[in-house]
Structure formats: C-alpha cells, structure tokens
Amino acid sequence: MSDQEKQARWRIEADAQACMGTGICAGVAPHRFQVVDGRSKPSTEEFPPDDAVWDAVESCPMEALRVRDTVSGEVLDLS
Template sequence: MATGPAHPQPADPAGHLVSAQDAQQGEQGGLTVSVDRLRCAGTGLCVASAPDDLALSDGRARPLRARTDALDEVVEAAELCPMEAITVRRAATGEQLAP
C-alpha cells in the first residue's frame, strides 16, 4: 500500500480536470466531485459552501476527498460556481447531479 500526503492532489500536468477519486482509494461516500481547473476562476464560493470537500490550491479549486455524502454542500458549491467548473456525480451510477 502506497503512502503519501494526507490530501494529495492528483497529477495534473495539463492543469485540466482534477478529481480526488483516484488519489484516495478506500473512502466511502455516495458522491464524487471533480473540478475543471482550466475553467475555475478561483472565486472561492465553492470552498465557502463545501469546506470539507473543496479547497483552493494555486488559486484554483480542487476536491479534498475521493467521495462524500455532503449532497447539499457540494451541489450548492457546483451551482454557485460562476464558471460551472465543478461537477457532482453519484458514485454508483455516474449520474450528474450538478451543475
């Protein structure tokens, strides 16, 4: 089993889509959150809505964990994003819930 930092950021050489899903295996939850860092404007509105699930890194949002059950918080974060850079999906089905 590989070890690493508590909140690793997935390798993203192009600076594009970032998801914590592959970075942290074994976490349980019904939702996945991904951020398109090319679209993200770094307003921080998402972090204010879902501080347990999203953080700003290098001026752009990124997910903090692979999965979450914080439906209201992450959907609100995605809906508040002026750039529609955040996508929330059901982990089991891939159904997009927001934006």
C-alpha cells in the same frame, strides 16, 4: 431517504480550465473544497450525498463543478 439514496456516493469533478479560483465553493462547503494554486480542489475523494456540495456547484460563477454518482457513473443534475 430511500435505500438507494443511503447507498449513493458522490465525487466532485472540478474543471481546472474553467475554474478561476474565486474560492466561492470552498466558502460554501469548506469541508469538501479547498483552493490550491488558484484552482478548486475537492478535499475528499468520495462522500455521501451532501446538500452543501450542491449549493457550491450552483454558486460557481464559471460552472466548473460537476457531481458524479460513483455507483451509477452518471453526472448528476439536481436542478
């Protein structure tokens, strides 16, 4: 892992309009997501890169999740 990757911090952005509350993200990465009032809610503000989060993003049937690198400010596309 490079120094840049070690310093990276991610933040999840969940689109409440698109989310259908399936709970898949919370099932894939329960340490990062919870479903509150039928909508996905990230349970941590910022965190180091986490493959489980990416699995959750890719599992969302509504494409309601994005991951932003809080250092660069960019939305990540790891596909």
